[in-house]
Amino acid sequence: MNIEKFIKHLVEQFDEIDPADVSPTTKFKELDGWDSLVAISLIAMVDAEYGKKLTGDEIRKAQSVSDLFEIVKSKN
Amino acid sequence: MNPFSLEGKKILITGASSGIGRTVAIEASLAGANIVICGRNSERLNKTFDLLHRIYNQRHERIVFDLADELATSATIHQLSDFDGIVFAAGSDLIQPFSFTTSQQLKSIMDDNFTGQVLMLQKLIKTKKINQGASIVFFSSVNGTSIGSKGHSLYAAAKGAINGLVRVLANELSKKKIRVNAIAPGMVETGLMKMNEEIVSQELLEEHRKDYPLGFGRPEDVAYLCIYLLSTASVWMTGQSITIDGGLGINR
Numbered sequence: 313m314n315i316e317k318f319i320k321h322l323v324e325q326f327d328e329i330d331p332a333d334v335s336p337t338t339k340f341k342e343l344d345g346w347d348s349l350v351a352i353s354l355i356a357m358v359d360a361e362y363g364k365k366l367t368g369d370e371i372r373k374a375q376s377v378s379d380l381f382e383i384v385k386s387k388n
Numbered sequence: 389m390n391p392f393s394l395e396g397k398k399i400l401i402t403g404a405s406s407g408i409g410r411t412v413a414i415e416a417s418l419a420g421a422n423i424v425i426c427g428r429n430s431e432r433l434n435k436t437f438d439l440l441h442r443i444y445n446q447r448h449e450r451i452v453f454d455l456a457d458e459l460a461t462s463a464t465i466h467q468l469s470d471f472d473g474i475v476f477a478a479g480s481d482l483i484q485p486f487s488f489t490t491s492q493q494l495k496s497i498m499d500d501n502f503t504g505q506v507l508m509l510q511k512l513i514k515t516k517k518i519n520q521g522a523s524i525v526f527f528s529s530v531n532g533t534s535i536g537s538k539g540h541s542l543y544a545a546a547k548g549a550i551n552g553l554v555r556v557l558a559n560e561l562s563k564k565k566i567r568v569n570a571i572a573p574g575m576v577e578t579g580l581m582k583m584n585e586e587i588v589s590q591e592l593l594e595e596h597r598k599d600y601p602l603g604f605g606r607p608e609d610v611a612y613l614c615i616y617l618l619s620t621a622s623v624w625m626t627g628q629s630i631t632i633d634g635g636l637g638i639n640r
Contacts, residue, residue, distance in 0.1 A: 348538060348539075348588065348592055349485055349538045349539065351588070351589075352483055352484060352485055352538070352539045352587065352588065353485045353487075353488070355483075355484075355587060356484045356485060356488040357488075360488060367586050367587065367589070368585075368586065368587050368588045368589030368590075368591075368592065369586075369589050369590065371589070372589050372591060
């Protein structure tokens with residue numbers, strides 16, 4: 313897994329966000345358009361792209377993009 | 389006789405191995421019915437079977453099969469007869485934004501919540517296994533009836549299909565005085581809700597609970613409406629999708 317690709321997938325779940333504005337330290341829940349639908353989009357994206365099950369609680373605990381990346385990466 | 393009693397009635401309940409289906413089976417047996425339960429999981433179905441009341445010397449039966457498997461359904465129906473009530477409580481949910489939908493998911497959600505039940509009922513009607521004056525109860529949801537929660541597109545579509553089916557069947561089967569209705573519940577505390585909780589997080593679910601003046605429902609709260617629909621007390625009710633939602637609707 314590489315974080316650049318993860319960020320690309322993450323950005324796709326938002327309607328209009330410039331990928332250049334998102335880095336590993338970005339607090340993704342503070343991005344424009346963040347809501348519960350984007351949260352379940354992330355779960356569906358992680359399932360579709362990485363074949364892993366992310367939970368709502370894990371999203372809640374993660375603050376930065378790299379937090380979320382590490383959670384997904386650590387999953388089997 | 390008490391019009392709310394189910395004594396002497398033979399009632400088939402699908403999806404009885406868990407959730408609302410299990411509770412409907414237990415409460416209907418308490419109301420005096422002879423119960424035939426079906427479900428996919430034999431261990432959990434046996435647990436339901438053990439929980440059924442037998443105060444009126446009732447005879448209960450259990451059948452393990454998957455409603456989504458049409459061949460298995462045909463074979464099962466062969467052994468059945470003489471129903472005064474049928475409850476379709478089998479179902480499954482999927483929480484995902486619409487844009488991620490795959491054809492397999494569409495098929496699987498429709499099979500579990502709509503197609504399996506439709507094909508089973510069609511065979512029961514065609515082979516005349518349903519008695520005059522019987523009551524058929526489907527499970528719809530507030531999703532697909534009056535609201536559309538984000539992430540539940542396929543589930544709501546299947547439930548909406550149930551609402552349409554109920555109206556036409558009620559009309560077609562009225563000649564035999566068979567009644568057809570759907571129950572459209574709001575959030576009920578079952579295994580499906582547990583799945584919701586895992587995906588959307590407990591925090592969001594607690595937020596959602598505030599939309600319910602009477603809180604989330606218990607399976608019993610919904611089962612009692614189902615008992616009413618199965619009993620002769622509801623003899624003039626047909627073709628309806630009845631919302632039972634702890635007040636969710638008045639708060640919107």
